[in-house]
Amino acid sequence: MVEANYIQEKMAEIQKSEELSNIMGKLLSGKPGYKAVIEKKIIQVRCPGNCGMIFESPVKFCPECGSKIEWPKKE
Numbered sequence: 001m002v003e004a005n006y007i008q009e010k011m012a013e014i015q016k017s018e019e020l021s022n023i024m025g026k027l028l029s030g031k032p033g034y035k036a037v038i039e040k041k042i043i044q045v046r047c048p049g050n051c052g053m054i055f056e057s058p059v060k061f062c063p064e065c066g067s068k069i070e071w072p073k074k075e
């Protein structure tokens with residue numbers, strides 16, 4: 001069962017990184033249990049045209065080919 005081992009390993013890794021973020025939070029805030037949030041949502045949208053450009057900032061039109069860029073609605 002190689003796959004099960006792999007999952008277990010991954011879980012251990014996640015747990016470790018969680019511990020790390022707890023420690024980081026403690027260091028940054030002086031409060032135990034405070035979690036440092038190092039999360040940044042980057043939305044990438046590929047140009048529907050042929051240019052293959054990928055945009056990270058909400059531009060309305062592709063500067064390369066002029067296609068209209070459709071951005072997902074904010075939740």
Ligand SMILES: [Zn+2]
Nearest residue numbers: 047051062065
């Ligand atoms: Zn384009």
